[in-house]
Amino acid sequence: MSNLSINLPGLKLKNPVMPASGCFGFGKEFSDFYDLSELGGIIIKAATGEQRYGNPTPRVAETSSGMLNAIGLQNPGVDQIITDELPFLGEFDTPIIANVAGSTVEEYIEVARKISRSEQISAIELNISCPNVKEGGVQFGTEPDLAAEVTRQVKAVSDVPVYVKLSPNVSDIVSMAKAVEQAGADGLSMINTLTGMRLDLNSRKPIIANGTGGLSGPAIKPVAIRMIYHVYQQVNIPIIGMGGIETAEDVMEYLLAGASAVAVGSVNFKNPFACKDIIDALPETMNKYGFSSLEEIIGGAHR
Amino acid sequence: MSNLSINLPGLKLKNPVMPASGCFGFGKEFSDFYDLSELGGIIIKAATGEQRYGNPTPRVAETSSGMLNAIGLQNPGVDQIITDELPFLGEFDTPIIANVAGSTVEEYIEVARKISRSEQISAIELNISCPNVKEGGVQFGTEPDLAAEVTRQVKAVSDVPVYVKLSPNVSDIVSMAKAVEQAGADGLSMINTLTGMRLDLNSRKPIIANGTGGLSGPAIKPVAIRMIYHVYQQVNIPIIGMGGIETAEDVMEYLLAGASAVAVGSVNFKNPFACKDIIDALPETMNKYGFSSLEEIIGGAHR
Amino acid sequence: MMKREWMDILHHEKVATDTYQMVLNGDIPGSGIRPGQFVHILVDDNFFLRRPISIADVDEQAGTLTILYKVLGKGTKSLTAKQQGDKLDVLGPGGNGFPMEELKTKRALLIGGGIGVPPLHYLGRQLVEQGIEVISVLGFQSKEYIFFEKQFNELGEVYVATNDGSYGHHGFVTDILPGLEGRFDTYFSCGPAVMLKAVSKELTGYDGYLSIEERMGCGVGACFACVVPTPESDAKGYRKICRDGPVFKPEEVVL
Amino acid sequence: MMKREWMDILHHEKVATDTYQMVLNGDIPGSGIRPGQFVHILVDDNFFLRRPISIADVDEQAGTLTILYKVLGKGTKSLTAKQQGDKLDVLGPGGNGFPMEELKTKRALLIGGGIGVPPLHYLGRQLVEQGIEVISVLGFQSKEYIFFEKQFNELGEVYVATNDGSYGHHGFVTDILPGLEGRFDTYFSCGPAVMLKAVSKELTGYDGYLSIEERMGCGVGACFACVVPTPESDAKGYRKICRDGPVFKPEEVVL
Numbered sequence A, B: 001m002s003n004l005s006i007n008l009p010g011l012k013l014k015n016p017v018m019p020a021s022g023c024f025g026f027g028k029e030f031s032d033f034y035d036l037s038e039l040g041g042i043i044i045k046a047a048t049g050e051q052r053y054g055n056p057t058p059r060v061a062e063t064s065s066g067m068l069n070a071i072g073l074q075n076p077g078v079d080q081i082i083t084d085e086l087p088f089l090g091e092f093d094t095p096i097i098a099n100v101a102g103s104t105v106e107e108y109i110e111v112a113r114k115i116s117r118s119e120q121i122s123a124i125e126l127n128i129s130c131p132n133v134k135e136g137g138v139q140f141g142t143e144p145d146l147a148a149e150v151t152r153q154v155k156a157v158s159d160v161p162v163y164v165k166l167s168p169n170v171s172d173i174v175s176m177a178k179a180v181e182q183a184g185a186d187g188l189s190m191i192n193t194l195t196g197m198r199l200d201l202n203s204r205k206p207i208i209a210n211g212t213g214g215l216s217g218p219a220i221k222p223v224a225i226r227m228i229y230h231v232y233q234q235v236n237i238p239i240i241g242m243g244g245i246e247t248a249e250d251v252m253e254y255l256l257a258g259a260s261a262v263a264v265g266s267v268n269f270k271n272p273f274a275c276k277d278i279i280d281a282l283p284e285t286m287n288k289y290g291f292s293s294l295e296e297i298i299g300g301a302h303r
Numbered sequence C, D: 001m002m003k004r005e006w007m008d009i010l011h012h013e014k015v016a017t018d019t020y021q022m023v024l025n026g027d028i029p030g031s032g033i034r035p036g037q038f039v040h041i042l043v044d045d046n047f048f049l050r051r052p053i054s055i056a057d058v059d060e061q062a063g064t065l066t067i068l069y070k071v072l073g074k075g076t077k078s079l080t081a082k083q084q085g086d087k088l089d090v091l092g093p094g095g096n097g098f099p100m101e102e103l104k105t106k107r108a109l110l111i112g113g114g115i116g117v118p119p120l121h122y123l124g125r126q127l128v129e130q131g132i133e134v135i136s137v138l139g140f141q142s143k144e145y146i147f148f149e150k151q152f153n154e155l156g157e158v159y160v161a162t163n164d165g166s167y168g169h170h171g172f173v174t175d176i177l178p179g180l181e182g183r184f185d186t187y188f189s190c191g192p193a194v195m196l197k198a199v200s201k202e203l204t205g206y207d208g209y210l211s212i213e214e215r216m217g218c219g220v221g222a223c224f225a226c227v228v229p230t231p232e233s234d235a236k237g238y239r240k241i242c243r244d245g246p247v248f249k250p251e252e253v254v255l
């Protein structure tokens, strides 16, 4: 039997597969389909200081092998998430990672402090890379100094390890990764969506009301693999990889590139059983390619 | 009848559709399939100062809705291109755009000077964005100052208008566009490929011998549309748009976003008649969406 | 409870210009589908997102459900190529549908526009079975787009309007509503957003239900793609069309 | 001259483990195909690149060509689902193939490895028709992977090797070559790169032709994806497998 478990800062994962932030809500809906305890972990939807409505609709559009979204960080706010959403997730035997967002450093700090005190949370994913909000978010994700600053401040107040989620919309992903590593990040999460747009030929306007949206899905996988491959060579903290994962083979490709665990995002919309199907297929797939533990696979492309 | 013609600096195009650089060689092979005079123009494979062999093989890999390539600027060198390749292209009634590459500013200048003196060339596409060569190319494409410098120098020696081809692998595409506009670029060409990677699960190594390759095809179209949409609002020079174009509808989307003409790249490999099929379908498609000239469509999303 | 199922296509035919009817067989129809619920269809692996399509009829015994769809873009275009005997990847039933148990109506008015007509058919059937009187007002672009007139005739009186006057009343469904004043206590409407707005304005004061559309991601309530804002008095500030809807009372949401 | 054509699948069957044979009908077979040429296949619209597959036989009169392929990845996997009566998007014939007109051979040795065997079949047929004596050496992984032994038997003497010894000689095709010394003047080989290297080393001094593989983009000579380097003495420095090849003299290229 293959050993699927892996330990990362703050996270004892029984397998390396977690739903990605924003693609699984707070778990409730998917618990109708399968037992969430089967998951390696769950990364929940972004939390901000206050409740946010997000962007006008339409918020999603289909693209070739992918989709655009501009939800705009809609969420009930950190306090309500703690009181209304986390207790349900506490029923499952799987670590929960809170995705933390904000428009100002102060907001990031507030959210991180509050949510990291919650018993149900094992780690924070610091979302400095959301392309779908006018303020904050994305600037923190494209300038190494700003990224380092918010990482440092959040680390200072967080009771749990902090994984910084990087944006792929940058000229130099390695500098971003090194900057947040030096600022104390316990791990990296990469990648968030690429900024994109689609126009409607009838209305002659962007399909997404917000104009631009974040591109996710298999279309972006080669970009994610490239970034993880390069970052792995230059940092010493673990990477949670994501972008277009649909199969156990995709997971293996991420691990070989240097990810220690993965998150599965938009494909959950195509197949609500996606995470479970991938986890079920993983042992056989590892076997097929001659691996018996994740450690052997992780970073394998560099050996 | 729809009017498909459009005039750009140095280019009187009978229609806005041209094969993209590197995806059509020097035209000879595709002339077996249809009359190249039907094309709006032809952008030929990159020319460098000397003959280059390029990267080791494998040089291409398939991805979801796209492909990676790392040809590495293989070409016979500018002198041979002028003597051996251009005369054949001169037989067709369509403007030729020379894609100019190099590792140093001096090389760019040398190639641009020579090829712009050739009678068959109507414009230069300055390739400061090739991700597949170790030296030069990509640095010029990610730093506004370097991009402006090479643009200025090439403009100084070129007898024909210069379109600068931008890389999408940047945090801020608008700054790049403005920098080269201020340096005297007559137009922009966007986008080149996104840098990506795929790993082979059997060999555990990148499929492409070079490691990374450039991602092209429909997968990247939303990124290209977003960049063109934003750049169009900030510059006053025309844009040749490209990235994943497969249909006349795609062409319309590029024009609405702000492109004045388009280039069709890797889909030529899937369908050698791609450019011709798109040109043939364009009048009916324009009609369907209520347009009778390109001018009405270009930038239409901004009105 | 939603299921993901490969359903069998028992029947597939064109019923009007650009409009197709498909009958699907499987377990989903046995799960107590309510009128107004939808199925979320993955046309094939060329597509990354599913397509929400309303359930137009259910036969629990036969294990079948009927959908009607209009060719709009690539997905519905590809759907037309499916043949009897093929399988279809279906997620459903989605949403809440019309709150059949809570209804106090005696005389119902169904108002459907174009491809918004299908869900009202299953609703009408259930209402009639419960002994409720049904009047239907159906609007279409033009004569060739009309479908299900016969089926609605079996439920009660039917008024048809076409935008170009090629059949029935020349104009909009809202033109017909004033003439029906006093003949119904509750209305049920599904159709394009502009129509729903006009209908709910025209029929202010009546008890009403609107079935609304929005582009969806997950279709199960997890992604926040399909929200509709609520009036200021509502603390939550939004409803999810795929989970809380697609049927809402007009006063519950801001169109 | 290359054509792009929707060819009819006349016949499709499994002939060995993971190995399928397909007969295609259309105009391409009428264009004077040479042994060693290939077709460039778009499996379906889920794929962005075509797949090069060698032509294993041609019947100009019937307008058919035969291909054999081994399931390797997603594309060849999907190809197996195609059925008789379906159409296939084919570009071809590609490349130059074996230079039939220039051959001075009287006694030919064909050396094929695995899925490199098919193009040698059409070559062998043409050589035999020209009155040339043909000996074939075919290598396979193991017994279940063997195909076309009968067809090669009809052309002349056949030696089979399997890597695991489950049939014929236990070992590699190169083990068999020394025993054939003096019985041929020219060799023709197609198979994995390692085999071609070993064969050309073993048979230095003989007149030879190798058919080589590389990942392709365009398949028509325009993209420079499929180049192979040439010896230093060659000014151009490379050959394009899809256009100048896939058949080369061993001294023409650097493997």
Ligand SMILES: Cc1cc2nc3c(=O)[nH]c(=O)nc-3n(C[C@H](O)[C@H](O)[C@H](O)COP(=O)(O)OP(=O)(O)OC[C@H]3O[C@@H](n4cnc5c(N)ncnc54)[C@H](O)[C@@H]3O)c2cc1C
Pocket (backbone or CB within 6 Å): A061, A062, C038, C049, C050, C051, C052, C053, C054, C055, C067, C068, C069, C070, C071, C072, C073, C074, C075, C076, C077, C115, C118, C119, C212, C213, C214, C215, C216, C246
């Ligand atoms: C609850 C609900 C019930 C519906 N019931 C029906 C029905 O019974 N019959 C019917 O014909 N149509 C119905 N629709 C509309 C139907 O979903 C769209 O027409 C269809 O998704 C268009 O897909 P496409 O591939 O043809 O268009 P494309 O433009 O290619 O679709 C691209 C993407 O946009 C989405 N999209 C495009 N237009 C719409 C739209 N109007 N509403 C929602 N998503 C859209 C698609 O689902 C897809 O994700 C319903 C929509 C909703 C929300």
Ligand SMILES: Cc1cc2nc3c(=O)[nH]c(=O)nc-3n(C[C@H](O)[C@H](O)[C@H](O)COP(=O)(O)OP(=O)(O)OC[C@H]3O[C@@H](n4cnc5c(N)ncnc54)[C@H](O)[C@@H]3O)c2cc1C
Pocket (backbone or CB within 6 Å): B061, B062, D038, D049, D050, D051, D052, D053, D054, D055, D067, D068, D069, D070, D071, D072, D073, D074, D075, D076, D077, D115, D118, D119, D212, D213, D214, D215, D216, D246
């Ligand atoms: C001139 C030539 C003739 C060939 N003749 C035959 C034949 O007669 N029968 C046969 O079974 N195979 C033949 N091959 C190999 C065949 O092209 C590959 O096995 C096939 O492309 C694999 O596709 P896939 O989708 O299964 O694999 P995937 O790995 O999914 O393919 C991904 C991409 O890589 C390319 N690729 C992967 N492996 C190879 C390879 N070994 N050679 C070239 N491209 C590859 C594919 O074409 C595709 O573009 C030939 C190759 C060449 C170059």
Ligand SMILES: Cc1cc2nc3c(=O)[nH]c(=O)nc-3n(C[C@H](O)[C@H](O)[C@H](O)COP(=O)(O)O)c2cc1C
Pocket (backbone or CB within 6 Å): A020, A021, A022, A023, A045, A046, A069, A071, A073, A099, A127, A130, A165, A191, A192, A193, A215, A216, A217, A218, A220, A242, A243, A244, A245, A263, A264, A265, A266, A267, C217, C223
């Ligand atoms: C609808 C949607 C909502 C998302 N919301 C968030 C979010 O709130 N926070 C975040 O860090 N990433 C968010 N993401 C990004 C994903 O977590 C993931 O990084 C990205 O989609 C790439 O993975 P995928 O290709 O598997 O979807 C969202 C993505 C989608 C599609």
Ligand SMILES: Cc1cc2nc3c(=O)[nH]c(=O)nc-3n(C[C@H](O)[C@H](O)[C@H](O)COP(=O)(O)O)c2cc1C
Pocket (backbone or CB within 6 Å): B020, B021, B022, B023, B045, B046, B069, B071, B073, B099, B127, B130, B165, B191, B192, B193, B215, B216, B217, B218, B220, B242, B243, B244, B245, B263, B264, B265, B266, B267, D217, D223
């Ligand atoms: C095989 C290949 C070779 C290319 N060579 C060049 C080149 O020499 N110079 C250049 O500027 N762009 C080159 N490109 C980039 C294309 O011109 C184009 O910008 C890109 O592929 C996006 O368009 P597409 O998605 O339609 O292919 C190449 C692309 C491919 C696929």
Ligand code: FES
Pocket (backbone or CB within 6 Å): C215, C216, C217, C218, C219, C220, C221, C222, C223, C224, C225, C226, C227, C240, C241, C242, C243
């Ligand atoms: S579509 Fe995802 S919440 Fe409604």
Ligand code: FES
Pocket (backbone or CB within 6 Å): D215, D216, D217, D218, D219, D220, D221, D222, D223, D224, D225, D226, D227, D240, D241, D242, D243
């Ligand atoms: S595959 Fe394009 S040159 Fe050979």
